[in-house]
Amino acid sequence: MMESPSDSLDALDELHAFLVHWVGERLGHAGEAEHLREQDCPSASSWTFPGSAAGRGPRGSRPFVALVGHYDTVWPLGTTRGWPFAVDGDRLSGPGSYDMKVGLVQMVWLVLALRHARLAHPAVRLVMNGDEEVGSLASRSFLEHQSRGAEAALVFEGAIGTAVKTARKGIGNFVVDVVGIEAHAGVEPEKGASAIHELGALIPRVLGIARPEAGTTVNIGVVKGGSRVNVTTAKVRLELEVRIRGAAEAARVEAEMNALEASDPRIRFEVRGSWQRPVFERTAAVGALYRRAERVAKTMDLPLTETAVGGASDGNLIAALGIPVLDGLGAPGEGAHARGESVSIEGMLERTALAALLVASFAAEGD
DSSP: OOOOBTTOHHHHHHHHHHHHHHHHHHHOOOSEEEEEOOTTSOOEEEEEEOOOTTSOOTTSSSOEEEEEEEOOBSOOTTHHHHSOOEEETTEEESTTIIIIIHHHHHHHHHHHHHHHTTOOOOEEEEEEESOGGGTOTTTHHHHHHHHTTEEEEEEOOOBBTTEEEEEEOEEEEEEEEEEOBOEETTTOGGGOBOHHHHHHHHHHHHHTTOBGGGTBEEEEEEEEEOOOTTEEOOEEEEEEEEEESSHHHHHHHHHHHHTOOOSSTTOEEEEEEEEEEOOBOOOHHHHHHHHHHHHHHHHTTOOOEEEEESOOOHHHHHHTTTOOEEBOOSOBEEOTTSTTOEEEHHHHHHHHHHHHHHHHHTTSTTO
16 A cells, blocks of 8 residues: 655655546546646546436536545555554554545445446546645645535545534634743843743633633644743744634634733734634535435445534535535544554445445436
8 A cells, every 4th residue: 555644745646646547547537637736735636427328417507426535644654664554354454544545445436336336326526635634725726626516525534433424623723923022031030021921821811712612622732932041032932723613613713812912011912823624514405415315324224323523624625615515434444543543344335335325316306
């Protein structure tokens, strides 16, 4: 299995080239194929395969279902030397197996399943990017462009048990620079205004922005600053992450962050931040898509539930466009971002069949 850490452009380029060849080899010529290639950024690609004759064609008002996945992982180069991919009974393990290389295999085999079963289906668009684990900063516009007009988007992140994900928290990253006045701590302490001392008062206020009852969490992950014990520190930096469930909380958090003021008038705060991932809310359209999947699962005697999670994915970006999204259609497994990461092979097959029948359901009259 090829390694593809988010921070190794050479490895990502190598895997992307393999994926382009592999998709073409398995699925043949796509009706449309688009590739994002920018200098010093991982590539992204989409392939659109037309619907069957009995299904919706490529000219309908909402003509396709998007299948979404990423090929980068959190694992550094060389991980497979000590932890190779392996199969033990029903379990396939290895770095990136659950998050989410198996999901890419499912996306391709879903299209093959539709063809081999001769199921009427709408057009299907596969979208793959290589920077999801680091926020999809380079591929976000590409993902949004490729998803617009979709009847639904199915994201093949790994599944949690029997559940699909119908809601995810949004993520905001903020930086606060505390700017004080440098001075000699022993000779002229009164001339200094310590950014570190002010930071001590600031941290509880920032943590107080959290609203656990509303699902809003705050994590201060990085503190930088200071030089010597005999110097009144002039600048320190605070870096934090905020996770939210709704737009109202996003507005409140922004307002409270921007309203922060130092207790010492000689010190100022420089606050900046943005929402890296918008909230993926369980809208009425998402609920309708889940109920459709539930009906399909019942025909398979396959248990299906739904869950909301604190982690984010590219599903957040697509859901923010107003497109119904079901996430977590990948294989059931465990251990994302941890050694021992693995998936169920039987579960992979079941989830692929479920997703294929879900796609086919959009070709039915009246849907």
